[in-house]
Amino acid sequence: MTVIATNTRGPQPSLSEASFGRELIRFNTAGSVDNGKSTLIGRLLYDSGGLPEDVIKTIAARSRDGGKLNLAAFTDGLKAERERGITIDASYRYFQRGERDFIVADSPGHFEYTRNMLTATSHSDATLILVDAEHGIVEQNRRHAYLASMAGVKNIAILVNKLDLFDYSRARFDEIQGEFSQLLEKLPDVQLTYIPISALNGENIVQSSRFTPWFEGPSVLGYLEGLSPERDVPVDKVRAVVQWIEREERDGRREVVVRLDQGSLENGDRLRSSPGDEEVSVQELSVPAGFVVRTSATQARFQVPWTTRLQRGDILSRAETPLSNMSRFDARICWMDERPLREGERYLVRIGGHLTEGTIERVDQRVDIGTYEHIDDQRALTLNEVGVVTISVARPLAAVQFGDDRRAGALILIDPGSGHTVAAGGVLKGNEA
Amino acid sequence: MNHVLGHRIGKETSPPTLPSLSTLDRLEAEAFDILWTTRAELPPAGIMFSAGKDSACVAHLAEKAFRTSSGGLEFPFSLIHYDSGANFPEVLQFREETARRLGADLKVFHLPSAAAEGIVTAPINTPGDPGNVGGLVQLINYSAQSLDVRALIGGGRRDEELVRAKERIFSLRDSAGRWDPHAQRPEPWALYNTTVRAGEHMRVFPISNWTERNVWEYIARENIALPSIYYAHERAVVQRNGAWLAVFPDTPIAPHERIERRVVRCRTVGDRHTTGFIESEASPPTEVLDEILRARTSERSGRVEDGGSGTDMESRKRLGWP
Numbered sequence: 001m002t003v004i005a006t007n008t009r010g011p012q013p014s015l016s017e018a019s020f021g022r023e024l025i026r027f028n029t030a031g032s033v034d035n036g037k038s039t040l041i042g043r044l045l046y047d048s049g050g051l052p053e054d055v056i057k058t059i060a061a062r063s064r065d066g067g068k069l070n071l072a073a074f075t076d077g078l079k080a081e082r083e084r085g086i087t088i089d090a091s092y093r094y095f096q097r098g099e100r101d102f103i104v105a106d107s108p109g110h111f112e113y114t115r116n117m118l119t120a121t122s123h124s125d126a127t128l129i130l131v132d133a134e135h136g137i138v139e140q141n142r143r144h145a146y147l148a149s150m151a152g153v154k155n156i157a158i159l160v161n162k163l164d165l166f167d168y169s170r171a172r173f174d175e176i177q178g179e180f181s182q183l184l185e186k187l188p189d190v191q192l193t194y195i196p197i198s199a200l201n202g203e204n205i206v207q208s209s210r211f212t213p214w215f216e217g218p219s220v221l222g223y224l225e226g227l228s229p230e231r232d233v234p235v236d237k238v239r240a241v242v243q244w245i246e247r248e249e250r251d252g253r254r255e256v257v258v259r260l261d262q263g264s265l266e267n268g269d270r271l272r273s274s275p276g277d278e279e280v281s282v283q284e285l286s287v288p289a290g291f292v293v294r295t296s297a298t299q300a301r302f303q304v305p306w307t308t309r310l311q312r313g314d315i316l317s318r319a320e321t322p323l324s325n326m327s328r329f330d331a332r333i334c335w336m337d338e339r340p341l342r343e344g345e346r347y348l349v350r351i352g353g354h355l356t357e358g359t360i361e362r363v364d365q366r367v368d369i370g371t372y373e374h375i376d377d378q379r380a381l382t383l384n385e386v387g388v389v390t391i392s393v394a395r396p397l398a399a400v401q402f403g404d405d406r407r408a409g410a411l412i413l414i415d416p417g418s419g420h421t422v423a424a425g426g427v428l429k430g431n432e433a
Numbered sequence: 434m435n436h437v438l439g440h441r442i443g444k445e446t447s448p449p450t451l452p453s454l455s456t457l458d459r460l461e462a463e464a465f466d467i468l469w470t471t472r473a474e475l476p477p478a479g480i481m482f483s484a485g486k487d488s489a490c491v492a493h494l495a496e497k498a499f500r501t502s503s504g505g506l507e508f509p510f511s512l513i514h515y516d517s518g519a520n521f522p523e524v525l526q527f528r529e530e531t532a533r534r535l536g537a538d539l540k541v542f543h544l545p546s547a548a549a550e551g552i553v554t555a556p557i558n559t560p561g562d563p564g565n566v567g568g569l570v571q572l573i574n575y576s577a578q579s580l581d582v583r584a585l586i587g588g589g590r591r592d593e594e595l596v597r598a599k600e601r602i603f604s605l606r607d608s609a610g611r612w613d614p615h616a617q618r619p620e621p622w623a624l625y626n627t628t629v630r631a632g633e634h635m636r637v638f639p640i641s642n643w644t645e646r647n648v649w650e651y652i653a654r655e656n657i658a659l660p661s662i663y664y665a666h667e668r669a670v671v672q673r674n675g676a677w678l679a680v681f682p683d684t685p686i687a688p689h690e691r692i693e694r695r696v697v698r699c700r701t702v703g704d705r706h707t708t709g710f711i712e713s714e715a716s717p718p719t720e721v722l723d724e725i726l727r728a729r730t731s732e733r734s735g736r737v738e739d740g741g742s743g744t745d746m747e748s749r750k751r752l753g754w755p
Contacts, residue, residue: 021455022455022456023454023455023456024454024455024456024459024460091595091598091599092591092592092598092599092641092642093591093592093598094591094592094642094644096646101456101644101647103642115619116619118619118621119619119620119621122621122622123621123622123623151621151622152622243465243466243469244469244472244473244498244499246501246505247507248501248505248507250503255501255502255503257469257498259462259465259466259469284502286502298454298458298461298462299462299465299498301501301502312469312473336619348628350624350625350626355474355627406622407622407623410621410622410624411624412619412621412624412626414626414628416628419605419618419626419628419629419630419633420618420626421618421619421620421626424619424621424622424624
């Protein structure tokens with residue numbers, strides 16, 4: 001779709017923005033074909049003033065409509081995408097606004113690329129779902145909301161687009177919101193926001209639109225600026241994933257490097273590993289300069305006895321509240337390979353930091369991601385289908401549920417023959433080893 | 434704040450929470466995770482070290498991820514340099530210094546020598562011509578085979594170019610080094626598929642999600658050394674295709690072109706015949722950062738090769754371009 005951009009570039013960035021304390025928000029767009037996803041991203045990039053002039057020039061040259069800017073062309077980078085005028089694979093774009101950095105993934109709308117949609121969503125703090133006011137809620141909208149929730153996204157914004165075609169009618173907006181919210185209420189633990197927009201005309205994208213005086217919510221950018229980048233995590237919990245164990249010995253000890261996903265550490269803390277079930281005491285803790293050991297995703301090093309059995313991928317938690325182990329678990333997965341699932345065959349299972357062999361024992365249920373119904377249907381999952389399966393693994397793993405920790409409880413399955421990633425999902429429930 | 438341990442005291446309301454990480458902390462943590470995974474699952478691996486700012490960042494991240502708290506460092510990757518034979522002397526000097534400082538194994542693949550030995554068969558351009566794409570692609574693929582590495586780690590970033598924006602962090606290459614953009618492995622929740630079969634290798638991009646601005650912020654924050662040509666200096670230049678090109682004794686000068694002395698710096702470093710300089714007084718990293726914030730063109734706009742060769746990034750990358 002070719003659209004004309006009006007130039008409303010933001011102000012020159014000021015030096016004060018160069019501070020190192022900015023926060024990062026990751027989000028993705030979703031919607032059916034031609035719902036305006038790529039146009040929305042183009043609009044956000046263009047209107048927030050973050051696009052370099054030579055990029056605009058290249059895009060203008062590529063736009064089919066005599067040099068008018070095709071906003072969607074800012075993300076569709078592959079030849080096949082430009083030729084077919086659709087988004088095939090997720091594309092990552094970057095822009096800044098005030099104290100926030102944004103990474104946006106433009107994800108494809110076609111059903112055949114559902115797996116790319118799930119992948120794009122999995123990194124997001126928020127998912128923006130575009131609904132075409134003309135067509136109302138369509139199957140893909142329902143699917144994408146489900147996939148966002150399945151990917152662990154807690155903030156979902158429904159952008160009712162092309163409302164200009166209805167003269168920014170409140171009735172049409174309310175109608176769509178009413179219809180969609182009935183279904184979306186079934187998704188657990190999700191914050192929903194509805195915003196009336198026109199991506200094409202830039203209404204309610206960066207600033208509040210004068211055409212929707214009846215709407216009191218934020219513009220799309222206002223919504224993004226108001227998000228909190230990571231969920232607050234209680235400090236009394238510890239989730240440290242062993243990344244690396246140094247080979248160098250020093251005074252009968254060696255150094256272990258952990259990625260601290262949750263909680264904080266201090267010297268003398270007693271931790272227990274899963275699945276190895278080894279108790280360690282944190283000694284000579286060291287963190288990068290300028291850090292307190294804090295909530296998520298940073299490294300810490302400490303000393304453990306030379307004889308430790310800790311391995312890469314082991315999860316350390318407080319000794320008083322250890323994780324249990326599992327050798328079999330229920331998982332909800334999306335099948336991503338052309339070749340259907342095969343029960344009883346061996347796959348490589350990557351779960352958290354572990355890579356181990358496993359078998360899909362059986363398919364328990366299939367999920368209709370258009371209606372969110374679980375169906376008792378045990379036939380093999382095929383490309384883009386979602387289902388609940390039972391997986392057994394060759395050696396026990398830390399039992400972490402995806403709902404509690406989307407980093408440690410997520411998994412992919414790899415076909416050892418083709419090397420393909422054939423499925424992705426999360427652990428629902430582990431069974432004791 | 435250095436090495437402060439323990440809780441930061443939260444609000445009195447329970448449960449207490451901790452502040453979230455800054456952009457750079459999150460990006461750094463992501464890069465560490467990628468480098469640890471590469472070291473653990475894809476040895477042996479090398480860093481494609483052009484000695485430019487992006488690969489200098491990658492080398493610094495690897496150093497930080499693997500240096501022990503007592504200061505020991507067993508640098509886990511070789512540094513691989515694809516030497517076009519037309520490097521800036523400052524870049525070659527920086528390459529040697531970095532390898533020495535890290536105690537890393539430096540492997541140099543010299544394009545003209547490889548062409549003379551018949552390893553590279555694609556035509557090598559004469560000085561002043563943009564590109565050398567075909568030759569470098571052959572050389573990179575040859576290096577992967579001859580070093581028998583399972584991973585080549587690069588400083589590619591998704592914000593550089595629209596095709597790069599689509600590429601995975603662990604990006605598979607077939608036995609001929611080719612990339613298939615339509616058969617990429619999904620990477621949900623940063624769960625990487627590191628499976629490589631005989632003959633294949635992985636290209637790994639730890640700073641995929643960094644912007645040029647993030648790179649400079651990180652260089653400033655971590656005090657990362659760079660070749661001096663990234664900072665303002667005076668040199669003989671000639672204006673060509675809208676950019677200032679460095680003038681060397683072997684630089685062909687057209688009759689209408691005028692050699693001038695200007696205070697310049699470069700935004701990306703490549704072949705000395707094609708790297709464009711911009712007029713700039715920026716010297717410390719913070720001044721460069723300030724300049725970038727005000728810049729109105731992308732960093733690659735200074736490279737003559739992208740504008741002129743007609744070989745677009747997707748075709749190049751399919752062939753094995755990093």
